Amino acid sequence: MTIKKHVKLGLSALALSVSLNAMAAEDPIKVGILHSLSGTMAISETVLKDTVEMLIEKQNAEGGVLGRQLEAVVVDPASNWPLFAEKARELLAKEEVDVIFGNWTSVSRKSVLPVVEELNGLLFYPVQYEGEESSENVFYTGAAPNQQAIPAVNYLMNEIGVERWVLAGTDYVYPRTTNKILETYLMDMGVAKEDIMINYTPFGHSDWQNIVSDIKSFGSAGKKTAVVSTINGDANVPFYRELGNQGISASDIPVVAFSVGEQELSGIDTGPLVGHLAAWNYFMSVDSDANYDFIDQWVAHTGDEEAVTNDPMEAHYIGFNMYVEAVKKAGTTDVDAVKDAIIGVSVPNLTGGYAAMMPNHHITKPVLIGEIQDNGQFSVVWETPSTVAGDAWSDYLPGSRDLIADWRKPLFCGTFNTVTGKCGASAGQMAAEEAE
Amino acid sequence: MSIIRSLTLLLIALVSLWSLPASAQDDDPGKALLANLAEAPASNVEEAINAIVSSGDPRARGWLEAYGNNRLSRIKDTGQVVVVLNNRGRDWEIANPLTGENMGDMSRRELDRVAINNAIRGQLEGILAMLDLNAADPHVREASAQDMMGKVDASLVEPLEARLELEENANVRNRIEEALAIYRVGEGDIEAVDVLAGSLHPRARAALNQAVRSDDPVLAKKAGQALGTIEQKLKLNRAAETLYFGLSLGSVLVLAAIGLAITFGVMGVINMAHGELIMLGAYTTWGMQQLLPGQPGLALILSIPAGFLVAATAGIIIERSVIQYLKGRPLETLLATFGISLILQQLVRTVISPQNRTVVTPDWMSGSLVINDALSLTLNRMYVLGFALVVFAALMLIMRKTRLGLEVRAVTQNRNMARSMGIRATRVDIMTFALGSGVAGLAGVALSQLTNVGPNLGQNYIIDSFMVVVFGGVGNLWGTLIAGLSLGTINQLLEPWAGAVLAKIIVLVFIILFIQKRPKGLFPQKGRAAEG
Numbered sequence: 001m002t003i004k005k006h007v008k009l010g011l012s013a014l015a016l017s018v019s020l021n022a023m024a025a026e027d028p029i030k031v032g033i034l035h036s037l038s039g040t041m042a043i044s045e046t047v048l049k050d051t052v053e054m055l056i057e058k059q060n061a062e063g064g065v066l067g068r069q070l071e072a073v074v075v076d077p078a079s080n081w082p083l084f085a086e087k088a089r090e091l092l093a094k095e096e097v098d099v100i101f102g103n104w105t106s107v108s109r110k111s112v113l114p115v116v117e118e119l120n121g122l123l124f125y126p127v128q129y130e131g132e133e134s135s136e137n138v139f140y141t142g143a144a145p146n147q148q149a150i151p152a153v154n155y156l157m158n159e160i161g162v163e164r165w166v167l168a169g170t171d172y173v174y175p176r177t178t179n180k181i182l183e184t185y186l187m188d189m190g191v192a193k194e195d196i197m198i199n200y201t202p203f204g205h206s207d208w209q210n211i212v213s214d215i216k217s218f219g220s221a222g223k224k225t226a227v228v229s230t231i232n233g234d235a236n237v238p239f240y241r242e243l244g245n246q247g248i249s250a251s252d253i254p255v256v257a258f259s260v261g262e263q264e265l266s267g268i269d270t271g272p273l274v275g276h277l278a279a280w281n282y283f284m285s286v287d288s289d290a291n292y293d294f295i296d297q298w299v300a301h302t303g304d305e306e307a308v309t310n311d312p313m314e315a316h317y318i319g320f321n322m323y324v325e326a327v328k329k330a331g332t333t334d335v336d337a338v339k340d341a342i343i344g345v346s347v348p349n350l351t352g353g354y355a356a357m358m359p360n361h362h363i364t365k366p367v368l369i370g371e372i373q374d375n376g377q378f379s380v381v382w383e384t385p386s387t388v389a390g391d392a393w394s395d396y397l398p399g400s401r402d403l404i405a406d407w408r409k410p411l412f413c414g415t416f417n418t419v420t421g422k423c424g425a426s427a428g429q430m431a432a433e434e435a436e
Numbered sequence: 437m438s439i440i441r442s443l444t445l446l447l448i449a450l451v452s453l454w455s456l457p458a459s460a461q462d463d464d465p466g467k468a469l470l471a472n473l474a475e476a477p478a479s480n481v482e483e484a485i486n487a488i489v490s491s492g493d494p495r496a497r498g499w500l501e502a503y504g505n506n507r508l509s510r511i512k513d514t515g516q517v518v519v520v521l522n523n524r525g526r527d528w529e530i531a532n533p534l535t536g537e538n539m540g541d542m543s544r545r546e547l548d549r550v551a552i553n554n555a556i557r558g559q560l561e562g563i564l565a566m567l568d569l570n571a572a573d574p575h576v577r578e579a580s581a582q583d584m585m586g587k588v589d590a591s592l593v594e595p596l597e598a599r600l601e602l603e604e605n606a607n608v609r610n611r612i613e614e615a616l617a618i619y620r621v622g623e624g625d626i627e628a629v630d631v632l633a634g635s636l637h638p639r640a641r642a643a644l645n646q647a648v649r650s651d652d653p654v655l656a657k658k659a660g661q662a663l664g665t666i667e668q669k670l671k672l673n674r675a676a677e678t679l680y681f682g683l684s685l686g687s688v689l690v691l692a693a694i695g696l697a698i699t700f701g702v703m704g705v706i707n708m709a710h711g712e713l714i715m716l717g718a719y720t721t722w723g724m725q726q727l728l729p730g731q732p733g734l735a736l737i738l739s740i741p742a743g744f745l746v747a748a749t750a751g752i753i754i755e756r757s758v759i760q761y762l763k764g765r766p767l768e769t770l771l772a773t774f775g776i777s778l779i780l781q782q783l784v785r786t787v788i789s790p791q792n793r794t795v796v797t798p799d800w801m802s803g804s805l806v807i808n809d810a811l812s813l814t815l816n817r818m819y820v821l822g823f824a825l826v827v828f829a830a831l832m833l834i835m836r837k838t839r840l841g842l843e844v845r846a847v848t849q850n851r852n853m854a855r856s857m858g859i860r861a862t863r864v865d866i867m868t869f870a871l872g873s874g875v876a877g878l879a880g881v882a883l884s885q886l887t888n889v890g891p892n893l894g895q896n897y898i899i900d901s902f903m904v905v906v907f908g909g910v911g912n913l914w915g916t917l918i919a920g921l922s923l924g925t926i927n928q929l930l931e932p933w934a935g936a937v938l939a940k941i942i943v944l945v946f947i948i949l950f951i952q953k954r955p956k957g958l959f960p961q962k963g964r965a966a967e968g
Contacts, residue, residue, distance in 0.1 A: 037790075038781075038782055038785060040892050040895075042785055042790040042891070043790050043791055043792065043890060043891070043892070046790045159555075160554065160555070171937050199935065199936075200935060200936070200937055201936040201937065202936060202937050202940060204892070204895075204896045205936060206886065206887040206888075206896065207681075207685045207688070207927075207928075209681040209684065209685070209814070209817070209928070210678070210681055210928055210931045210932055210936075211931075211936065213677060213681070214932065216638060217638070217670075219638065220638035220639070220641045220642045220645070221641075221642065221645050222641075222642040222643065222644075222645035222646035222649070223642075234792070234888050234890065234892065237792065237887065237888045238886060238887050238888070241797075241816075241886070242814070244802070245802065245803060245804055245814040245815070245816065245817075246804065246812065246814065247803075247804065247812065250554055250557075251554055251557060251558045251561065252638075254554060263791065264792075266791060266792075266794070268792075268794060269794060269795075269796050269797060272802070274505075274506075275554050275557060277554075285549075287548065287549075289545075292544070292545050295526065296526070299526065305525055305526070306524070306525060371506075371553065371554065373506045373523070374505065374506070374523075375523045375524050376524075377523075379506055379549060379551070379552075381551070381553040381554075382553075
């Protein structure tokens with residue numbers, strides 16, 4: 001049903017843009033959307049495609065950019081990592097899009113990196129990730145570890161008094177890197193090694209009985225215990241269900257999650273989860289007019305009164321507006337000019353503040369800690385006093401401590417080593433090497 | 437915590453005030469109390485709660501409960517505090533906390549939630565538990581006494597001791613004593629260690645663990661000994677728990693695989709869309725719950741026949757449209773059914789939604805059966821375990837005792853001979869495939885209670901299903917049961933020391949090696965049928 005509607009909408013938008021094009025002197029600005037619409041990641045990525053389409057519609061209604069209309073070019077990489085690279089090539093080489101909004105998983109981003117660098121494209125990546133990367137052609141509008149994981153741990157340590165830590169994650173690059181950073185950070189803060197328990201589970205893990213029982217006994221050592229969860233998407237539902245069934249409440253052992261948002265909660269009965277935490281840079285429940293307007297717009301766009309918004313959607317909102325501002329500033333959609341112009345651009349976020357693009361291609365974000373409520377929403381219980389700038393290279397990993405990224409001239413480098421004074425390989429080269 | 441001190445006051449006041457009618461709204465003292473709570477900065481919230489508790493207002497409990505559940509909001513314009521009855525969507529249904537009168541819907545923009553966090557919620561739980569200690573139902577008293585464990589502080593000791601004097605129920609007495617002992621051990625009381633020595637409650641263990649680290653050598657030693665005995669008992673419980681976990685995982689495997697044991701095992705069709713038939717069953721449960729809002733239990737029970745029918749119908753369609761034309765060509769069947777599985781997944785994504793759907797667990801299935809403080813068996817998994825056994829028994833009965841079963845066995849053993857005896861082989865094929873698919877649907881209904889209901893549900897189980905069927909011996913239902921349960925148990929035994937990822941790998945390697953040694957699985961088909 002929705003597909004029909006989308007097609008209809010898409011057609012009418014197309015018709016509209018075609019008719020407007022006839023009037024406009026120039027060709028439309030082509031916006032590539034590289035999100036999986038089928039396969040395992042469709043659950044998370046389809047809403048992001050819809051978000052970008054909605055933003056484009058709105059921008060066009062306001063007259064487009066530089067008097068030109070915007071046009072969405074949607075491709076479906078089908079949750080298939082190598083296909084992401086092919087589709088990115090198709091977008092850049094064949095469709096000649098001016099900018100791409102896309103990717104969710106880190107492997108898909110790594111697969112796309114060499115292509116975007118080779119063909120000098122622009123990619124806005126909207127999801128929180130493990131950091132350790134800064135590409136000339138990529139803008140990271142999601143959180144780096146210092147914008148999500150570290151502040152969340154600080155909150156637990158200082159406000160809740162947690163002394164014993166369970167780092168539970170799905171077995172892939174984001175949780176592994178994040179947990180490595182957190183482990184070093186916790187040990188630096190004086191937490192003993194036996195007070196840290198690290199656990200990895202496969203993708204889509206559904207049998208949590210043993211692990212939850214382990215966490216329960218780990219938590220009965222007389223010190224306040226918390227679980228820091230980097231468990232990915234789907235596996236969270238049975239995990240929380242098991243917590244509830246084994247009688248672990250948020251006041252006993254709180255779980256703070258980095259990958260559980262409104263979208264994930266919309267698939268569960270949240271009753272037993274009330275009080276567990278999540279750290280994000282945006283919650284749907286944030287009390288600001290910008291947010292309420294965005295939600296109204298989203299509900300109207302989807303036609304679903306129950307539609308939820310989430311953090312990566314806000315990241316696209318920010319990224320899209322930053323791109324628009326940068327194009328206006330540069331006066332052209334030329335990739336190099338936009339890359340130059342976008343650094344320092346500042347646009348409103350949805351939490352009532354501003355987000356600025358930093359020289360390392362990461363943005364400033366407030367960090368919010370929210371508690372799960374019985375309506376599948378989060379209520380904000382704590383936030384950083386000011387926004388935090390994303391750090392591409394973590395200070396808590398031995399290899400990356402000395403690296404900085406700065407895409408302004410004269411440095412113009414994503415892997416500058418402050419000790420040796422040399423610029424390392426580009427992110428795309430590194431990704432290509434890893435793939436081999 | 438000075439809040440608690442005033443509790444006794446409140447309790448007395450409650451009784452005396454209950455009979456009084458609600459006074460006029462404007463000079464209602466509740467209005468000021470709630471406004472005070474809503475406007476208090478974080479540091480003064482405790483004081484505001486304290487004021488509400490000591491006011492002795494009979495509505496206090498309701499207010500505090502609403503506050504604890506995040507249901508207290510303030511209208512931005514007027515500053516009036518309201519209770520949110522329904523906080524879904526963009527418009528919230530609100531009510532007046534003073535009169536209980538429904539005030540209709542209000543836009544979320546107009547409302548400001550009264551903030552609460554885990555720390556305050558913990559205190560509130562203590563207060564509410566203290567109130568519940570006076571409930572008439574001993575189960576409520578026991579639960580609230582248990583909630584008090586680890587939350588007792590100096591101000592609570594006196595009211596708790598007073599309560600202990602009055603208490604007649606032995607279980608509740610034990611709980612209160614333990615709660616008090618946890619506090620006393622924390623204060624360095626050596627005698628109290630004895631009370632905790634036999635307790636398996638995690639908070640008792642936490643208190644003893646803390647005592648072991650204390651400066652008093654006598655206390656530390658005694659606590660250490662008490663912990664030793666507890667650890668002994670725990671080991672036993674832990675073993676029982678692991679066994680239960682194993683059987684439960686095993687039952688999930690059996691459920692997922694048993695339909696395949698019929699389509700693949702008995703008929704020899706490699707059906708890669710088996711997982712999606714499971715998914716259809718799970719979606720049927722969701723659909724049923726949408727049709728019968730507010731009655732998740734009834735919907736779940738009705739889903740059992742409905743899930744069977746939906747999946748069986750889908751099975752018949754697949755069999756008629758594709759599989760019958762590919763008889764005896766396993767590779768093509770595999771590829772074709774794999775295609776069907778992708779089609780079904782995408783169909784669900786486009787028709788329903790790529791998002792997971794919420795399937796509610798009925799009350800009688802949530803929570804756990806508490807054997808003791810260290811051993812509790814989760815109810816939903818116990819139901820699934822029972823369900824798996826019932827489905828298995830029913831299938832056995834069908835295969836062994838009914839005409840259909842006889843015909844199925846005849847056709848699979850010697851198709852031509854069966855046909856010459858007057859059995860309509862094509863019809864039997866359809867029935868068998870429908871039966872196997874229907875059972876997959878039943879598995880989906882059960883799985884909807886344990887895992888996500890989404891388009892990817894089936895994928896997670898297809899590999900496991902084939903693994904179980906092959907390991908158990910193709911064509912043998914008993915083999916599937918034994919293989920499922922034993923693989924589940926092995927997996928759960930390995931998991932604590934190998935980790936979830938490695939445990940899965942070890943099990944897989946084990947099966948590969950096993951199949952090398954015994955290619956026909958645990959229980960190979962014997963007799964002439966095996967050669968055919």
